Amino acid sequence: MAKYSVLYNKIQKDIEDGRLKPGEQLPSEKELMDEYDLSRDTVRKSLSLLVTNNYIRKIKGKGSFVLEMNKFDFPVAGLISFKEMAAKTGMTSYSTEVIRLQIQKSATFPTKALDAQEIHSIWEVIRVRTINGRRVILDKDYFYQDVVPELTEEISSNSIYEYLEQNLGLKIGFAQKEIVMEKATAEDRLLLDLYDYDMVAVVNTLVYLVNGKLFQFTQSRHCPDKFKFIDVARRNTP
């Protein structure tokens, strides 16, 4: 592990575990250099990462301070899986039911997500997420089979991402999300407990590997009253 990663992880953990409290001042760059026996640039690299990930902010002439970002309910910063979210927010009761798991010939895979007109074999996974006894999320995932050769019901009902990262060694790079509202379909009404709602919140996601290759499209359809998306935006990062 790189030296700057070690320091980054140390401070990140200190913040998440509450050893460093919101508003608290971090040691100065000089002090961190001495304490961890690092050059200033390496210390600065760690701190820069903490800044871009919204853990701290730096003020010229004053120091580095832990951000106070606990005004919202849960800390979803972008890309996170259902299972990770469940763990972070401490959901007591949740489960996943696999509705369909099959291979397709790019039929229903959204055309705009395809790089070209090539024919691909594609895994289609349809799952329903239940939280506290209510079916609230309908997930439709599509993976290229040349990237994800095998997929079982057991993997799907656990965490696909965990499998992809730990077993297949795939490295997720980034994702584009699009959030829209749509009229509920007959399928939505069948698979979700929508009560009297006639709309759903739809999150379309394209997931890319670190090498830039697109490998997954996901459509996540949520009960409107149980949907919440959190985002932290930084204006003009430079």
Added chain:
Amino acid sequence: MAKYSVLYNKIQKDIEDGRLKPGEQLPSEKELMDEYDLSRDTVRKSLSLLVTNNYIRKIKGKGSFVLEMNKFDFPVAGLISFKEMAAKTGMTSYSTEVIRLQIQKSATFPTKALDAQEIHSIWEVIRVRTINGRRVILDKDYFYQDVVPELTEEISSNSIYEYLEQNLGLKIGFAQKEIVMEKATAEDRLLLDLYDYDMVAVVNTLVYLVNGKLFQFTQSRHCPDKFKFIDVARRNTP
């Protein structure tokens, strides 16, 4: 202007204006050093910024490449004002109507957004955004008066952000957004052209200055069929 900013802006502009095309390879760090007479670290700082802002990606042993991120309709990356968005997406016909502009004593300012129980004087600005003849967005903005002393109808109907940044010299740091769906209120139905929809997409935003001080809360209520939110998420930025 810092040297790394100069190079960053140069390349960013080249990408946005199409002189550097998606997938194209940038000059190597060595070449950029020579061409712009910079040290390697300075070149790397520029490129790092382009990476975190999702303009390019770097591949060890190969080079830096322009990202292909044009699969979505418009490039909203986080924090952007209505006027900026209108300019970027080339909306032909839009206007803003100021419904209410007044000073309040923190009454309707959402309590969870307040730092303490202090009493503040707060500007309340309620505006309706019309696009192509349809009233699609209801914006409710709240500003602390000690940060924004004066606000006129003219400023409000133009761009408040432009005024804050250029005239008051305020520096926006970052914002937290929360997106939820809500049942339409009587006010929504009165001020928006909702047709037969009975829900709205609600974006709650807390805006902080670079010094970390919270200074604005905004609630933006959208017609569901005209709402779209785009987000780019990077997994494990380190």
Added chain:
DNA sequence: TAGTGGTCTAGACCACTAA
């Protein structure tokens, strides 16, 4: 004035990619 973070440099070594 002392201490802080911001910028910039020159040089070194490593790991990965491609021919």
Added chain:
DNA sequence: TAGTGGTCTAGACCACTAC
């Protein structure tokens, strides 16, 4: 093997903040 980006160092000067 040559070229690329990734990490790390030591030292310099600057701008801002606080006292």
